[in-house]
Amino acid sequence: MARRQDQSIMQKMIVSAILLYIVLYVEPTSEGLYWLRQICILLLCFSVFKFTLSFLDLLRNLLLRWYALTPSQKYGSARWASEKDLKRGSMFKTNGLFLGTSARSGKPIFFSGETHGLTLSPAGGGKTVNFFIPALLHNGMPMIVPDLKGTLACITKRAREKRHKNKVYCVNPARLFEKKLGKPARYNPLQILVDSWESGNHEDLITDAQSIALQLLTEPPQSGENSFFRNGGRMIIVFCILHLVIHKTDKSPNLSDVLRLIRNEALLKEALYLSSTTDCIKGDLADIAHDLLAKVEQNDKRQWESFREGAVQALSAFSASGWLSESTSACDFRFSDLKKQKATVFLIADPTRMSVYAPWLGLLGWCALTELTRCQSRKQVLFLFDEAANFKIQGLTAKLTELRGYGCRVWFALQSLDAFAKTYGKDDLETLLEQCECQQLFAIQSHKTALLVSRTLGDTTVKGDNYNLGHVIHDPVNLSVGEHARPLLTPDEVRQFPDSIILVRGQPPIHALKVGYHEVSPWKNWADIDPMYGKKYKGKTKLHLRY
Numbered sequence: 001m002a003r004r005q006d007q008s009i010m011q012k013m014i015v016s017a018i019l020l021y022i023v024l025y026v027e028p029t030s031e032g033l034y035w036l037r038q039i040c041i042l043l044l045c046f047s048v049f050k051f052t053l054s055f056l057d058l059l060r061n062l063l064l065r066w067y068a069l070t071p072s073q074k075y076g077s078a079r080w081a082s083e084k085d086l087k088r089g090s091m092f093k094t095n096g097l098f099l100g101t102s103a104r105s106g107k108p109i110f111f112s113g114e115t116h117g118l119t120l121s122p123a124g125g126g127k128t129v130n131f132f133i134p135a136l137l138h139n140g141m142p143m144i145v146p147d148l149k150g151t152l153a154c155i156t157k158r159a160r161e162k163r164h165k166n167k168v169y170c171v172n173p174a175r176l177f178e179k180k181l182g183k184p185a186r187y188n189p190l191q192i193l194v195d196s197w198e199s200g201n202h203e204d205l206i207t208d209a210q211s212i213a214l215q216l217l218t219e220p221p222q223s224g225e226n227s228f229f230r231n232g233g234r235m236i237i238v239f240c241i242l243h244l245v246i247h248k249t250d251k252s253p254n255l256s257d258v259l260r261l262i263r264n265e266a267l268l269k270e271a272l273y274l275s276s277t278t279d280c281i282k283g284d285l286a287d288i289a290h291d292l293l294a295k296v297e298q299n300d301k302r303q304w305e306s307f308r309e310g311a312v313q314a315l316s317a318f319s320a321s322g323w324l325s326e327s328t329s330a331c332d333f334r335f336s337d338l339k340k341q342k343a344t345v346f347l348i349a350d351p352t353r354m355s356v357y358a359p360w361l362g363l364l365g366w367c368a369l370t371e372l373t374r375c376q377s378r379k380q381v382l383f384l385f386d387e388a389a390n391f392k393i394q395g396l397t398a399k400l401t402e403l404r405g406y407g408c409r410v411w412f413a414l415q416s417l418d419a420f421a422k423t424y425g426k427d428d429l430e431t432l433l434e435q436c437e438c439q440q441l442f443a444i445q446s447h448k449t450a451l452l453v454s455r456t457l458g459d460t461t462v463k464g465d466n467y468n469l470g471h472v473i474h475d476p477v478n479l480s481v482g483e484h485a486r487p488l489l490t491p492d493e494v495r496q497f498p499d500s501i502i503l504v505r506g507q508p509p510i511h512a513l514k515v516g517y518h519e520v521s522p523w524k525n526w527a528d529i530d531p532m533y534g535k536k537y538k539g540k541t542k543l544h545l546r547y
Helices: 002-025 031-069 083-088 127-138 151-162 191-199 202-216 227-246 255-263 265-275 280-296 302-318 323-327 335-339 351-373 396-406 417-424 426-435 447-457 491-496
Strands: 097-102 108-111 116-120 143-147 167-171 343-348 381-385 408-414 436-442 459-468 478-487 500-504 510-513
Touching (some): 097 127, 097 500, 116 396, 116 426, 127 151, 127 381, 127 408, 143 151, 151 343, 191 202, 191 227, 191 351, 202 227, 202 280, 202 302, 227 280, 227 302, 255 265, 255 302, 255 323, 265 280, 280 302, 323 351, 335 343, 335 351, 343 351, 351 396, 396 408, 408 417, 417 426, 426 436, 447 478, 447 500
Parallel strands (some): 116 436, 143 381, 167 343, 381 408
Antiparallel strands (some): 097 108, 500 510
């Protein structure tokens, strides 16, 4: 039918053209031809009228066809962010954290928000090369960086000192790469309580001691009957910390002193009897001592020994002969200094002994958050938590909602969401995803995570062809167009997606290209050799930045 309609329009146009030629160029030589010319004029008008109607009908059909083939938003409106969206969201401003380049224009993308972020990629996906090292090389703001291998400090320490004028502290108990990183800095977690005691701010003493005890002897995500014995172990740790802080000599107590006191039962009993008669901190220390003495003096010593053994195990990493004893013996810096000067603190762990270093990392993370939130300063400090599921900071996710008000931002790096849920719990994982304003995802391999990402990206409306084949082979095949919903990326497409997906609150998802620090000038020249790799990364320069 459409072909016949096209032929009809062509015929009308040809007839109109012939009649127009006759009217314009054929001169009548007689009166009969004159009337014939008048008839041709009438026929031309009629033909043009019919042609116009047919043309308008064709134009209407074309518009209806265009409308029918253009997807509506009836079943979903998900789409990739445009250049206008990126510009409107200030993603091209270079004062933030580098996230890659736009897949549309190749322009560098930065996130300069004041809230938290997340980078999700499995092992070997490129988190270090594509995010963490660029963040340390590009941004000179004060940072606290748990460095599980020591490579981040080795690669970026010189650049942060010389280019960004940062004072760099490497808390390096195992003395990894000491020749390159220099003498390790020390930090004593109990100094927070010593400061409170000496300043007369006694209201925080018990709360801080309980927080340290909970950080050392953490509660698993699924608490069981053993919580009774864990609480008993924490009570002993709290008492020993408070006793040593309140009765300290010239030297500030440390965690090794706490462990030594708990191990020596005779000294511990003597401390309990001494503290049971004091009225310090409004008698709270004496009450704790009386409670523990009642357990010591029971006929059945098994409960007391279980409590004491749990406390010893929680503090065993701080034994006087271990690496952590020297690292926590005194304070060479304070985390609150980051609010006063440009400084970077690397917390370097030994990857071969993570079961020992994980509680220490979590404890120093708690100390950093405590000091920075008590500064009453909104100066920005960034926490770069690489492999955040390998250690636990008690109550971290609950604090995410308030940290922004204190100028503290946390950027998490995870290999999988399940690993974080195993360390912190499923409820904390939900809180994390809610509080992270920016999420960078690439190299996703987990089907469960790919399904979650696909659902997060949303559905878009697409057009599809529908064929009506009739009932028998001789029936004509009719074609029609229909709409249906389709994920912006299916789970399988997420798993095979070669680039980066960036989710920013309030904006469409961003399709970004991954760019490593070794592909950006001048970062490739600022970075030092990766000691695990043995030489500098080399790559073709894809991006030039001006400073």
